[in-house]
């Protein structure tokens with residue numbers, strides 16, 4: 001899929017922008033604080049319903065404004081086109097699809113698929129498990145049609161169970177929520193496990209290009225409860241502990257995954273740059289798996305590529321992307337030397353004080 005057009009109103013310092021994107025490489029150049037990352041953030045929001053930057057959602061809206069909006073014209077490989085959008089006001093998010101209000105944001109998120117590598121991406125390797133679960137679930141969501149609904153049911157059951165735990169209830173009151181929780185958890189776990197099994201094949205290939213010096217790679221997935229045990233047994237066994245803590249300590253909300261290399265078996269063996277390359281390989285291999293299973297590439301965003309990677313790795317990434325069909329959005333303060341002659345289909349934009357102008 002590709003974003004043929006991106007329209008933004010009042011996102012950070014971008015008061016109003018309408019960008020006609022090219023089908024392949026789109027380069028956004030401008031000085032620090034110009035608003036380049038905010039453009040990628042807009043594309044990412046359409047796909048994830050949240051920003052890749054930390055902080056409260058209120059800070060997304062331009063200072064002094066009541067609301068912000070993002071619209072995208074999405075073109076799919078089968079020739080279909082969708083107009084997707086989201087508006088954020090004081091009352092929260094509102095989704096739009098082809099001029100109507102869909103049942104939920106989930107419909108917009110299904111249409112727009114964007115993967116992103118940005119300065120905070122190393123957190124995927126070095127940061128808390130929540131980011132890794134989100135990464136994994138984004139991939140699963142796009143290939144398992146029921147995943148969105150089942151994970152919503154799971155979150156509801158978990159919330160209810162936690163509320164009951166805090167109110168000092170009996171095991172009998174917990175039983176219906178435990179049953180719902182376990183039913184959803186088993187499906188989520190199966191989907192995630194299956195996805196990781198497919199994804200790690202492509203990940204090993206990309207890492208073989210980007211970090212060959214670290215040797216063979218192994219991805220381990222942990223479901224969030226004792227390996228080999230049934231979740232219902234684990235919940236029953238630890239119910240007193242859960243009650244004392246006021247929340248459920250085992251389940252898919254505690255799942256995690258990690259990457260180990262032959263010559264860097266622990267995460268702490270990786271340099272910061274190697275963590276970044278790992279995170280980049282995760283994003284690229286996730287995009288490749290999406291393309292394999294869905295028959296079209298997601299949009300690939302690379303924020304501040306030149307300052308994140310050395311020249312050799314920048315060249316490796318750009319030639320990897322050149323060989324595939326993906327639409328790519330890249331930001332930088334200067335044109336990367338590898339993109340000095342980016343080809344006839346490439347577009348370059350100049351960004352300054354939140355304004356975007358097409359250069360080529």
Ligand SMILES: Nc1ncnc2c1ncn2[C@@H]1O[C@H](COP(=O)(O)OP(=O)(O)OP(=O)(O)O)[C@@H](O)[C@H]1O
Nearest residue numbers: 012013032033034035036037038059060061062063
């Ligand atoms: N809510 C907001 N309202 C208005 N301006 C904001 C808001 N939040 C952030 N900004 C400003 O918007 C700009 C956002 O810049 P962004 O991170 O997109 O820039 P960038 O071009 O990627 O910069 P850099 O090269 O420094 O990473 C900054 O100038 C920032 O001060």
